Amino acid sequence: MRLIQCEYQHQVRAALVENEQQVRLLDADTYTLARRAIAAGTPLGDIVESSVTETRLDYQRLIDERRLLPPLTHPDPAHCLVTGTGLTHLGSADTRSAMHAKAQVSEAELTDSMRMFRLGVEGGKPQDGKPGAQPEWFYKGDGDCIVAPEAELPVPAFAEDAGEEPELAGLYVIGDDGTPWRVGHAIGNEFSDHVTERFNYLWLAHSKLRACSFGPELLVGELPAHLEGVSRIVRDGATLWEKPFLTGEANMAHSLANLEHHHFKYAGFRRPGDVHVHFFGTATLSFADGIRTRDRDRFEIDLPAFGQPLRNPLRFEPATPASVAIPSL
CATH class of the missing domain: 3.10.330 (Vcp-like ATPase; Chain A, domain 2)
Structure with a gap:
């Protein structure tokens, strides 16, 4: 459905x-x-x-x-929390092989990102019912950062990059007793600033404070373990870049249940009545292939199991005036 x-x-x-x-x-x-x-x-x-x-x-x-x-919204955007997890996907066979090869180096040589990835590979899918390894986690904003399907994704003037992230989004409503209920899943474009993130991984938080989009359709019911889609960028009516991507638990280092546990274990994320949009990560980015987007480029993310593709054009915002001192009250 x-x-x-x-x-x-x-x-x-x-x-x-x-x-x-x-x-x-x-x-x-x-x-x-x-x-x-x-x-x-x-x-x-x-x-x-x-x-x-x-x-x-x-x-x-x-x-x-x-x-x-968007297929799920809260009447008050302040009561919708948009978050996500990274380093969750194994990626294609070639990418996986390369990542595993790097993971065989000594602990002292591992980057923090590779340590996080290896933690997920080794402990992201626990079989004993206990919580598994914690994933990377990030905050994107409240409901005001969500852009409807077909609507423009704004790119702030201070941004260094405007890159798509094709992935699954889990959609949740918190019950009156504080229980998180999964409403379903949707195609998501988590949309990040990869240049900012690449400069220093401690700027990951800054790189994620951008708009995002998900939908147009909400899949209710069981999620297939293996999902194949296509992510593309269209410029001036022609395809600039296109690449298949894999998602679903069969292609992930973490189980969805483990990612959900490590988000909703925090009492602040179980506030009755709230909506949560949680992005589950990706392994396919145009940025990794050297693509730099421009104003009016259009992202298209197609996962056939979810019906219509998610499409959003880019809108680069004009420069804002230089910052001024914040007055005290």
């Missing part, structure tokens, strides 16, 4: 994807439907089936009219 959210008569409404041409409107937004499911102790799919209306909408028209919204 796949859901979208869209603007309908000046309201946020969820809709069930019936096929590539048509969606069927539901009687509420995704957040409300998820809250109903939690309160009733009922699977979200059952709530969706009981919430369908007779209104059907043209899917392509919603796309063309820029009426698509």
Whole structure:
């Protein structure tokens, strides 16, 4: 089952994807439907089936009219937390081989990144029910950093780079008792500043404070263990760069359950009513192939299991005035 959210008569409404041409409107937004499911102790799919209306909408028209919204939102963006984990994917066979070869050097020669990767390979998928190795973790922002599918990704004037990160995003709602509930998964473009990160890994936090996008569709139910997609950049109507990518647990050093545990183990991330968008990492970047993006370039991330691809053009923002001293009250 796949859901979208869209603007309908000046309201946020969820809709069930019936096929590539048509969606069927539901009687509420995704957040409300998820809250109903939690309160009733009922699977979200059952709530969706009981919430369908007779209104059907043209899917392509919603796309063309820029009426698509992220498939899960909170009415108050401050109550949506956007985070992620890195160094989680094994990558292609060649990349994996190269990384494993580097991991065989002595402990003294390992970079911090390679230590983190090796921790995941060795302990990211525990089989005894206990927590596994902690992953790298980062914060991106609240709901205001989320850009709708088809909408522009803003690039601040101070940014050194504007690079895509094609990956899975887990979407969650926290129940009234503080229990995190997984609503489903979506295609994500975590979008980072790789030049800033490369200069010094301690600037990773700065590199992640950027916009992001996910959707347009929310996959409800079991996530396939192996997923194959394509990430591309389109410039002036032509494909500038394109590369396949793998994701899903079969292609990861960590289990999704382990990544979720190490996020939600913090009480501050279990605040009743909050929404969480958590990116699970990637192994495929155009930046690694020497690509530098420009204004109006368009990212396209296609995972067939998730229906329509996620597309976002870039918008480079003009320079802002020089910073001024912050006044005291």
